[in-house]
Amino acid sequence: MSITKADKPEIAPTFRFQWEEVQDCYVVLYPEGMVKLSKSAGEIMKRIDGEESIDKIIKDLETTFSENNLEDDVMKFLEVAYDTGWIRNKK
Amino acid sequence: MIPAGLETKNDVKPPLWLLAELTYRCPLQCPYCSNPLEIAKYQNELSTEDWVRVMQEARKMGAAQIGFSGGEPLVRPDLEELIQEARHLGYYTNLITSGVGMDEARVKRFKDAGLDHIQISFQASDEELNNFLGGTKTFQHKKEMARIVKAYEYPMVLNIVIHRKNIEQIRDILEMTVELNADYVELASTQYYGWSRINVDQLLPTREQLAKAEIVAKEYQIRMKGKSKIIYVIPDYFENRPKPCMNGWGAIFLTIAPDGTALPCHEAGQLPIDFPNVKDVSVEEAWKDSPGFNHFRGFEWMKEPCRSCDEKEKDFGGCRCQAFMMTGDAANTDPVCDKSPHHQELLDDVDRIAKLAAEETDNNVAEKPLVFRNMKNSKKIVAKEIEKTEA
Ligand code: SF4
Ligand code: SF4
Numbered sequence: 001m002s003i004t005k006a007d008k009p010e011i012a013p014t015f016r017f018q019w020e021e022v023q024d025c026y027v028v029l030y031p032e033g034m035v036k037l038s039k040s041a042g043e044i045m046k047r048i049d050g051e052e053s054i055d056k057i058i059k060d061l062e063t064t065f066s067e068n069n070l071e072d073d074v075m076k077f078l079e080v081a082y083d084t085g086w087i088r089n090k091k
Numbered sequence: 092m093i094p095a096g097l098e099t100k101n102d103v104k105p106p107l108w109l110l111a112e113l114t115y116r117c118p119l120q121c122p123y124c125s126n127p128l129e130i131a132k133y134q135n136e137l138s139t140e141d142w143v144r145v146m147q148e149a150r151k152m153g154a155a156q157i158g159f160s161g162g163e164p165l166v167r168p169d170l171e172e173l174i175q176e177a178r179h180l181g182y183y184t185n186l187i188t189s190g191v192g193m194d195e196a197r198v199k200r201f202k203d204a205g206l207d208h209i210q211i212s213f214q215a216s217d218e219e220l221n222n223f224l225g226g227t228k229t230f231q232h233k234k235e236m237a238r239i240v241k242a243y244e245y246p247m248v249l250n251i252v253i254h255r256k257n258i259e260q261i262r263d264i265l266e267m268t269v270e271l272n273a274d275y276v277e278l279a280s281t282q283y284y285g286w287s288r289i290n291v292d293q294l295l296p297t298r299e300q301l302a303k304a305e306i307v308a309k310e311y312q313i314r315m316k317g318k319s320k321i322i323y324v325i326p327d328y329f330e331n332r333p334k335p336c337m338n339g340w341g342a343i344f345l346t347i348a349p350d351g352t353a354l355p356c357h358e359a360g361q362l363p364i365d366f367p368n369v370k371d372v373s374v375e376e377a378w379k380d381s382p383g384f385n386h387f388r389g390f391e392w393m394k395e396p397c398r399s400c401d402e403k404e405k406d407f408g409g410c411r412c413q414a415f416m417m418t419g420d421a422a423n424t425d426p427v428c429d430k431s432p433h434h435q436e437l438l439d440d441v442d443r444i445a446k447l448a449a450e451e452t453d454n455n456v457a458e459k460p461l462v463f464r465n466m467k468n469s470k471k472i473v474a475k476e477i478e479k480t481e482a
Contacts, residue, residue, distance in 0.1 A: 032208075
């Protein structure tokens with residue numbers, strides 16, 4: 001699928017995203033499995049709530065971390081997240 | 092062996108998985124059930140309060156996944172309450188069930204309690220065989236339950252234990268999972284422990300059957316890509332290297348048996364090792380300090396050929412229970428490994444069973460009857476009226 005910056009992704013109901021204290025990172029949980037997320041992946045996922053558009057998420061990340069040009073990295077991660085089914089566009 | 096004590100405390104990683112075997116009671120009688128043969132001996136089930144404490148303690152240590160299993164977990168009337176507490180603690184909650192004892196009202200209550208995922212097991216794809224293997228009439232009900240589970244937007248795993256009695260139906264089984272819209276399909280080859288071990292002569296598939304089944308499984312894996320994830324693992328009796336059992340002893344898996352015994356794996360109760368009970372000690376003490384959990388941690392306990400083998404960090408020498416069942420010593424190399432001096436015995440056994448299978452199909456020689464998993468047979472096994480296993 002092709003992603004546009006106007007898309008508003010949400011976490012798919014068959015996955016769960018949460019902070020794990022003992023692991024000291026964000027994780028994605030699914031039937032009998034868990035993926036630990038890198039710090040940047042966690043920051044992106046944290047902002048996905050079905051309300052914000054991708055465009056807004058990128059801008060928010062750029063402001064929070066005082067960085068420019070995060071777009072490519074964010075889009076690359078989102079592609080993977082859509083592909084594995086962690087996130088979907090809100091119906 | 093590492094003695095129990097403080098010296099191991101700091102480098103023991105926390106458990107990630109808590110398998111809560113709530114009960115060994117079950118309305119089905121699958122002859123391949125991986126529960127212990129001595130189910131009749133487990134009388135005192137943990138109370139709701141005990142389970143809540145166990146869940147709290149394991150979660151605090153870092154366990155993120157919880158599986159409610161059994162027996163049949165639906166038998167416990169406090170299941171909803173336990174799910175709710177588990178979810179509240181932040182676990183990803185998995186229910187592993189036969190679907191017998193479930194109805195739509197209960198599925199809805201599970202959803203309200205925050206259950207994340209339901210795995211339903213099927214015995215076969217046709218009614219007659221399914222009901223025969225389960226020892227009860229349940230097939231239509233299971234299919235109905237699978238539909239309801241999907242209707243409530245659960246991720247659904249269908250689990251079908253594969254063996255000689257159903258392996259030739261593999262195409263029909265996969266068709267059924269397509270029809271039921273499974274998100275994940277586990278074609279789980281029978282593991283020969285517990286009840287399946289005493290029925291191995293009637294259950295182990297032949298090499299030819301496995302080769303054919305693999306082709307069909309691959310075909311569906313390709314066809315269903317993106318829609319359903321199909322996992323098919325052949326029985327390790329046909330491999331040359333053992334599986335990295337439990338990802339290492341006491342590494343990530345914690346099983347609690349119905350009576351509160353804490354185990355590194357749900358088969359480990361059969362080993363001649365003392366395991367702690369969570370009625371007496373905290374989960375943390377059981378996991379970190381008990382001699383049972385430290386017994387096969389690390390590599391010090393290993394014998395040759397594992398000890399000097401450069402693959403030991405990959406497979407940890409295989410399964411301790413299999414080593415024990417086949418060689419009489421749990422510290423030996425898993426005989427699945429072709430470096431094990433007992434590997435030839437395993438191959439001979441597979442050949443012997445293949446001959447039995449051929450006799451059955453070619454000459455119609457009646458095979459010995461399956462021993463069904465129920466309390467009556469368990470009592471007979473405990474009383475040694477039925478022979479357990481040959482070491
Ligand atoms: S394998 Fe069959 S008999 Fe054993 S617990 Fe599961 S449903 Fe019950
Ligand atoms: S000898 Fe032991 S460690 Fe080496 S491959 Fe075999 S089972 Fe694994």
